[in-house]
Amino acid sequence: MSPDEAATAEAQALTGAVREAIRERYGESGAERFQIAPEGFAGWVAGVIARYARGRSDGEQIELVRSLHVEELALARACAQGSEAAWSELMARFAAQMRRAALHMTGDEAAGRELADSLYAELYGWPNREGRRVSRLDSYMGRGSLAGWLRTVLAQRHVDRCRSERKDASLDEQMEAGAAFAAPAETAAAPPDKRLSAAVSEALAQLAGEERFLLAAYYLDGQKLAAIGRQLGVHESTVSRKLEKVTAGLRKRIRRHLMSSGMGRRECEELMAELDVRDLNVDVRRNLGQEEKMETF
Numbered sequence: 001m002s003p004d005e006a007a008t009a010e011a012q013a014l015t016g017a018v019r020e021a022i023r024e025r026y027g028e029s030g031a032e033r034f035q036i037a038p039e040g041f042a043g044w045v046a047g048v049i050a051r052y053a054r055g056r057s058d059g060e061q062i063e064l065v066r067s068l069h070v071e072e073l074a075l076a077r078a079c080a081q082g083s084e085a086a087w088s089e090l091m092a093r094f095a096a097q098m099r100r101a102a103l104h105m106t107g108d109e110a111a112g113r114e115l116a117d118s119l120y121a122e123l124y125g126w127p128n129r130e131g132r133r134v135s136r137l138d139s140y141m142g143r144g145s146l147a148g149w150l151r152t153v154l155a156q157r158h159v160d161r162c163r164s165e166r167k168d169a170s171l172d173e174q175m176e177a178g179a180a181f182a183a184p185a186e187t188a189a190a191p192p193d194k195r196l197s198a199a200v201s202e203a204l205a206q207l208a209g210e211e212r213f214l215l216a217a218y219y220l221d222g223q224k225l226a227a228i229g230r231q232l233g234v235h236e237s238t239v240s241r242k243l244e245k246v247t248a249g250l251r252k253r254i255r256r257h258l259m260s261s262g263m264g265r266r267e268c269e270e271l272m273a274e275l276d277v278r279d280l281n282v283d284v285r286r287n288l289g290q291e292e293k294m295e296t297f
Contacts, residue, residue, distance in 0.1 A: 008043055010043065011042040011043050011046035013046075014046060014061070015058050017058050018065065019042065021061075021062045022041070022042050023042070025045070025065060025066070025068070025070045026041050026070075028070055031078070034075075034078035034085060036077075036078055041070075041074065044073060044074075044077050045068065047141075048064070048068065048073075051141065051206065052141070052206055067143070069143075069144070072140075073141070073142030075089060075090060075146065076142075076146055077137065077138070079123065079124075080125060080137040082125075090123075091120075094146070094150055097147060098116050098120075098150060098154060099112065099113070099116050101116075101151050101154055102116040102119075102158075104230065104233070105155065105230070106158065115154065115157065115158055119150075119153065119154050122135075122153075123135060123136050123137050125137070140209075141208065143208050144210060149209050151231075151233060152209045152210045152232065153209065155231035155232060158231065159216075159223075163221065196254075198257070198261070199257035199258045202257050203250055203254045203257060206253060207246070207250070210242075211242075211246045214228065214246055215246060218239075225237075225239045255268055
């Protein structure tokens with residue numbers, strides 16, 4: 001089944017009330033100016049619902065639909081589909097912002113220009129082996145502003161580059177110093193609780209792009225709040241509040257998944273009290289990566 005067919009199937013599976021809420025937002029989205037039919041727009045929104053509100057009540061799904069930045073969702077997805085008009089509008093609205101953000105992150109004009117250019121290439125996308133255009137903009141879900149999402153993607157690309165350069169430099173320095181790298185000792189790992197691992201994986205998969213970046217930067221990379229704030233263009237106190245909100249929401253999702261799997265409240269609370277995802281059989285770094293796994297060429 002192609003992505004378009006899957007999106008159509010998702011839209012058709014929604015109740016009449018939810019489909020009506022989506023139809024009401026089509027006019028606001030401006031999708032028509034990019035020759036996007038109501039069915040195509042409905043497929044995009046249905047994909048968002050499938051990711052973040054599958055199995056929820058009609059009321060919760062409609063609330064999600066009404067909260068979406070539909071105009072920016074239509075712009076991003078039209079770009080991903082190859083609309084030159086949409087791409088021209090995207091660049092006119094956001095290119096200058098991204099160049100300034102990249103310069104702020106790198107502190108160097110040439111490096112900032114290179115960082116921004118690499119983002120544009122990733123956003124523009126290229127046809128894969130099947131001829132389908134693959135763009136990072138397909139990952140934008142419209143739950144937050146497009147400008148904020150773009151800054152988050154840019155910041156993550158910058159962090160990935162710095163991490164890679166730091167690892168390469170560190171390894172070269174150690175090798176030049178004659179360091180020997182012994183094989184790690186094998187240790188017996190305790191069998192993970194499969195229910196908890198599954199709940200954590202599912203909860204992480206539901207996070208939005210900025211939420212993933214915040215958790216990865218703070219907990220996995222050990223960055224300071226001020227450093228994260230500089231990359232996102234916000235004060236460190238704002239980063240702190242966002243982190244508190246994300247972690248609290250994440251624990252609620254995990255608890256909800258555990259109890260829906262049949263776990264009793266007491267057992268659930270005991271597991272949650274000792275929860276450290278690093279001890280579970282969960283690839284946390286992969287789950288905190290891109291919003292959606294992109295196809296490779």
